[in-house]
Amino acid sequence: MSEIIKTEAIVLNKLNYGDTSSIVSLFTKDNGRLSAIIKGGRSPKSKIGLIVDPLNHLQIIIYNKDTRDLQILSGADIISHFPKLKEDFDKLKYSYAVIELLKKLTAEHESHVRLFNGSVRILSLMESSNEHPALIFGRYFIFFLKEIGYEIQLDSCCVCGRTNLKGTDLGYNFEMGILCEHCRVDHLETYSLSAELFTYIICLKSSKKIETFNTATAEKAIIFMERYLKYHIPDFSGIQSLQLLK
Numbered sequence: 001m002s003e004i005i006k007t008e009a010i011v012l013n014k015l016n017y018g019d020t021s022s023i024v025s026l027f028t029k030d031n032g033r034l035s036a037i038i039k040g041g042r043s044p045k046s047k048i049g050l051i052v053d054p055l056n057h058l059q060i061i062i063y064n065k066d067t068r069d070l071q072i073l074s075g076a077d078i079i080s081h082f083p084k085l086k087e088d089f090d091k092l093k094y095s096y097a098v099i100e101l102l103k104k105l106t107a108e109h110e111s112h113v114r115l116f117n118g119s120v121r122i123l124s125l126m127e128s129s130n131e132h133p134a135l136i137f138g139r140y141f142i143f144f145l146k147e148i149g150y151e152i153q154l155d156s157c158c159v160c161g162r163t164n165l166k167g168t169d170l171g172y173n174f175e176m177g178i179l180c181e182h183c184r185v186d187h188l189e190t191y192s193l194s195a196e197l198f199t200y201i202i203c204l205k206s207s208k209k210i211e212t213f214n215t216a217t218a219e220k221a222i223i224f225m226e227r228y229l230k231y232h233i234p235d236f237s238g239i240q241s242l243q244l245l246k
């Protein structure tokens with residue numbers, strides 16, 4: 001069956017194809033992740049070829065045929081191309097981390113509207129907010145984990161059930177969950193969480209205001225989430241855009 005699909009998309013990747021065309025990977029609002037060809041997309045006269053660039057948020061028209069792996073992109077208009085974000089190295093780095101997560105960890109042709117809207121929102125915040133991009137990305141990462149079915153459990157100690165965990169150094173076992181200061185002594189911890197790091201991650205999760213922000217803690221939180229995700233998805237090789245953090 002073939003059909004015309006009109007939807008919104010975030011551009012994840014663009015590669016040259018043949019002498020004149022491009023192949024793009026898109027995360028679309030209504031059809032999930034898909035690959036499409038822009039015929040003649042490298043010609044300077046191709047309007048679609050010019051605006052379909054990584055990170056851009058677009059309104060697109062796809063000529064879709066289920067029997068084909070590669071769909072045809074037949075129309076595109078810019079919703080936002082995030083010019084300020086692209087001029088700032090840190091913002092760009094963390095925005096590419098968003099793109100990488102979508103590219104590596106979303107299923108093809110599976111619609112996920114909330115994740116799409118959350119991803120557009122985070123790119124818009126990277127563009128307009130004065131908050132540190134590591135903080136903006138940290139909030140996104142915790143949201144992303146929840147949306148793909150790997151929510152981090154932080155409410156209560158997974159052994160004794162204790163809930164008031166703030167203010168003490170804790171352990172984390174990626175399989176079981178969080179370990180309180182007592183239970184971490186005789187249970188295997190795969191990651192240790194300082195009181196400061198724990199409080200920060202709780203703030204990310206609840207979107208509470210961060211009282212005292214420091215970049216080192218923000219980066220540690222991202223590394224923790226990345227390790228957690230690698231544990232659960234062994235094929236996931238980590239976020240290349242953020243390799244400088246390690």
Ligand SMILES: [Zn+2]
Nearest residue numbers: 157160180183
């Ligand atoms: Zn405990």
